[in-house]
Amino acid sequence: MKILMTGATGYIGSELLRMLPDEENQIIPIGFSNTHIHENVRNVDLTDFIKTNQYIKSVSPDIILHLAGSKDMAKCEADKIFSRRINFEASENIISQCFENKIKLIYISTDAVFDGVHKHDELSVAVPTTQYGKDKLATENLIRNNLIDFVIVRIGGIFGTKNDFVDEVYTKLKREGNFHAYVNLINNPTYIGDLCNMLRIIIEKEHRGIFHCAGSESLSRYDFALKIAEHFNFDTSLIIPEELDLSKDIRLANLSMDCIQTYTTLNYYPQSISKILKSNSVFDRKA
């Protein structure tokens, strides 16, 4: 498959660019301002629709794996036009290209399309409360209403990448001897290796529809930090529980996702966080 990957220079894209290509899948990566990260990355501003469309036509991909956007929730809230432009209008243009040229679209979406109150599954009605969540959901809806060959992949906070939460906790424990973690922010941390494996299955088996490709555990930042401390043999009392004042913060309390239907359809079951930390050399560090 010839896969055009947007957002290939980002936090997730740069890892997938390393992990996803194989004999079956050729990745054609595009970025925006950080194209130096990889020799093959082309600079295409997705908000320049004419240039984007010319580029898509010149590549003629089988699949567009669309990751590009801004996940900076505070910036999206403060500048709704900015958020709409990159998180919705750029996607709207890609959707129309997929429609016109019969390209499959795999769209990476987010747990932030939900209300942040309850756990949701693939069929739940999404009611976002932030601009970021609203623009991501608007893109999802446009895809569902206009394309047949599409996949919407919702994920939780990614780890297993450079500068992830594991790294943040480890570095702070090592340098400062403690880590303050919120007890009232819950999600399903998503290991990048699991995301990559699930994407491979989706591509190979030609799946369509909405998938929750997140990790198997819904837990608070505090509980995640405890597991990280335990893994690196730090004393877990160094993790200090803290409550975030959600009345003054844009972040959402409970972004947990039910993923059972996705795991069953893909026949792929992510390991627990403790097992992931133990079984991947990327998490080998000394306390």
Ligand SMILES: NC(=O)c1ccc[n+]([C@@H]2O[C@H](COP(=O)([O-])OP(=O)(O)OC[C@H]3O[C@@H](n4cnc5c(N)ncnc54)[C@H](OP(=O)(O)O)[C@@H]3O)[C@@H](O)[C@H]2O)c1
């Ligand atoms: N990270 C997470 O934990 C997480 C969780 C849930 C959902 N997601 C979703 O996953 C996707 C990728 O997330 P990420 O963490 O990798 O984001 P990121 O690190 O912020 O990367 C964003 C990507 O979008 C590109 N981009 C920004 N503006 C662009 C433009 N005008 N034209 C073309 N490309 C542009 C950036 O290019 P340059 O860097 O070259 O400027 C970068 O490659 C996002 O859609 C996000 O909603 C992420």
